[in-house]
Amino acid sequence: MRNAFIRAGVQRMIGHRLWALLLLSTTVTLSTAAPPSAGSASTLPRMSDPALSPDGRYVAFFAQQGGRRVLELLDLERDDDVSPVLDHGKDEGYSVDWCGWVNSERLLCGYHASARKDGAIQDLTRLVAVNPDGSDSKVVLQGARAGGDERTRPRVLDWMPRDLKAVKLLLVEDGEEYPSVFKFDLYSGKLEREVKAQAPIRHFATEIADYDLRFGWGIVDGELQGFVLEGRRQKKRWRRLQRLRPASGPEALAPLPNRLLGNHLHAIGKYEGSDAMWLVDLDDAEDPRVIAAREHADGASPLLTADGTLLGITYRSDPSAAIYIDASAQHVAERVVEQLAAREARVVDCVLNPHRFIVFARGKDADTGRYYLYDVRADDTELRELGIASP
Template identity: 25%
Template sequence: MPRDPWSHAMMFLRATLFLDQPLKSKQLCTFVTILLVALIAGCKGTGQAIPEPLPADVLDEVPGRIPLNVFASLPLVRRMTLSPSGEHIASIQNTAAGKTYLVVTTYDGKDVRRLLASDNKRYSIRWCDWVNDERLLVGVGADDGWSNLRWTETRLFAMNRDGSNLKTNLIAPSRDHNFFAREYLPQLQDRVIGKLPGDNRSVLIALDLDHHTYPDVYKLDVYTGSRELIERSTYGMRYWMADRQGVVRLGTAVEGTIVHILVKPVGQDRWQTLRKYDALREPELTPLGFDEDPNILFVAQPLDGRTAVYSINLSEPHLPPILRASHATYDIEGGLIYSSWLKRVVGVHSRFDESAGLYWNPDAKELQTRVDLALPGRINDIQDSSRDGRRHIVVSSHATQPPQWYLFDEDLNRLTLMVDGYPKLVPKELVKPMPVTLKARDGTVLHGYVTRPTQERQHGPMVLFPHGGPASRDVLDFDYWTQFLVSRGWAVLQVNFRGSSGYGGEFLQAGFKRWGLDMQDDLTDAARYAIEQGIADPERICIVGGSYGGYAALMGVVKTPELFRCAVSFAGVSDLRALLTDKRQFLGYELGAERQLGAWWSDRDRLKATSPVNHADTIRTPLLIVHGAEDRVVPVEQSRAMVEALKDAGFTRLRYVELPDGDHHLSRQDDRVTFFREMERFLITHLDGAERSE
């Protein structure tokens, strides 16, 4: 069953720190031409040089140990989708050489075609989807910037499944613009909000061609690029949603922290307010999508402190919402599951330790049960299906099983393994994490996982591994960082500190404006718990993290230097006020960065006190700092400033590596290999060696 195409239209209301649409966007008049050349010939990234390439690591040759490159390789598949008939499969695949391809094959794998290529430097293939059995849409991203402001541009390509009729200029400048804006091209051009039943040539797309950051909705011909205006962005609409019949029925406007959700009832032309609220002070309501009945809208809203999914009958607004899915421990955070053959929404995706979603439809639940019986002990996610429901794409994984992609053919009653995401990783050589529960110093209950090289081993070296986000959550699933660290003999402790998502609004909001304070104390308490339980040697603990986790690593050696023997920060934040300055230039600032961190001016004393860059003169713990020069989430200047501050303080126990083409997500294989090799050597030196911080 496919992921609902409209389910994430309102995810901006979640407590996320980083949004990527700037208030001003530099037009790229030659973008399509340059990008097409790049797709064919490859392109060369720019950025600050890193040190000379490291020699081959002899540690990779240790008998019986999984080579570093096996963990650092990109997974072979990132996305896979069935054509409506189920006869063809489109996928985004990575190669051992570090390139990414859009690949189309027949369902039996006999006819394979590579259509587009990316080197993941200045551009990337973001997603693909079928419009009909012949035509594919492809979302492509490329980095851009002006002065100190950087962002990502997206473009929309279309092509036939054999690679013919490639259209790279689907979105051309509008002829209706005034003289001064006639060549403006939107920054984001791949926001497809729906399809049109019975129309195999067109999709609905949101484009801010006429009023910057206020997109209108157009009907777009995916063969010619011609478009027809469907809905104007009245009332300051920024986000749109269409029903299953292809009618634009819902829009959302945001003014600071005030959210307006408007709907257009069936058969009416006037917009009506469904909900207006202050997202900082009132319970949130997040539209997820429509059922086949255009009067039925699914929404996410709180229930007993946890996010649950309800359905609302827009034709009878006086009736109370109907509860569809909830969980006693976790928020329901995913998108809707829509069954094309049952013609209805049948459930909702949400990641739990035991399943990938919840179903309320018995037929859909029965299908899921059959898949689970065929692949027991795993999380089996039915990610896409043919229109008739006879063929399905299943992604199957668990903590010691990297993702595998299967085709389930109901007519043949056969489940066929198509691609193993990490074919050289053998489940029996990986280690299953064990759930742990502990209490922070103020009594707050924290959940997490500990993964140990040998369960019987006591007081061994340990890595405290805080997740990024910080509005994210570690779950019981395959994690290539964790498995790599454990393979080298280090236990790994992951803890969902306050401010993590998934445990209800109160737990999430307990992290707001508490960076370096309660959130950091949770990590400290988790490390001490590991010592008390005999998991970690108190003299051999290192804190390692990326993004927010990188910030926590830096703050850890500032706040509790006696606890950590070393620290690794990948793409970490070091200066909270500088980060706020950067994020103020982007949409969603009030509900994103400011909501998380606080106000640049009125909270300045706290922000300065909890910024590691301002404490460089107190740091004595060995540090490895790595950052991508093309990071569009946490600017590379964050690590550069930290390194400069450390040098000014006379600190010498530092290794800084800058990845010239690196992004925030280690999307390039070369960058993953470089980072893992640097991290391995650093940890062997400081965590396994005799050296101890001063």
């Protein structure tokens, strides 16, 4: 599974659509300077999973150092100065799984290691908080589990954007096989369980309005099943969603891991032989319906920002045939293709204030691609290289 870089901040789906009206109704002039040059490997950092801080000043990313993946930072206000941030637990055998912005002053990263105890292999996990300059690195949560793997390691479900101190965590408790949902305040260390584990649910989605848990799904005897969480507080219960399967298809749709907008869920499934995006009614009042599709396109996967906002879907069979549900992201991708004469371009992250987008673009030659900053200003738009894409 690809390790994600995740960021907290004000949920931006609605904001993106408002900003799209401005982008699409005015002429956005790209910088009159020549298109970004090819650059060289010696001057550009190699990076994966770049993510903007909520205030748009920093770009955090993973880099390779001595065979290890480490956290590094670009300061966009200091001539793209690159500095190391965190390489935790090297001597103890810890490796990073994910990192994310809790707020503009604090990052949270998940690490794991293996150790033998009483003849059995244990999976050790740690959550580490750190400042952007690498200071005040602190282990805020740790655990050990016999026979554990990536399915049982702590992971962030939602970054609690209005709180900026707490996150929703998925934790598999002792004696359980499936994760429970907790609210975790990484400043005070308080851990509060909100929803107890329920088989077969391993994946969850929250609401865009209040970030409450709303939907979960898992596999039963090879079949994907979805469940809607209903009720309040101690009276919450899971209701099986009956219409997760298209009326015309034999297979259940695959839910997309994004926040829910209204009473509907986005999902991927087959339509006339190709992968398409569907909209599922959580009230079970109507059958799922197709909202976007491409002919002869397969291998669809969600196109998500660093904090999990759904922008659309992209296709393994044709990366240039991405489908966007966010008009501003689509507009930016199209302008980057035009400016660079690129074979493909897709938005991988963005913030609204300032209006900045990180775009992955690949030229017509068979290269690994590069990351660019698309910076929308009051009277101009700047496109500049950030780094070379690294696997």
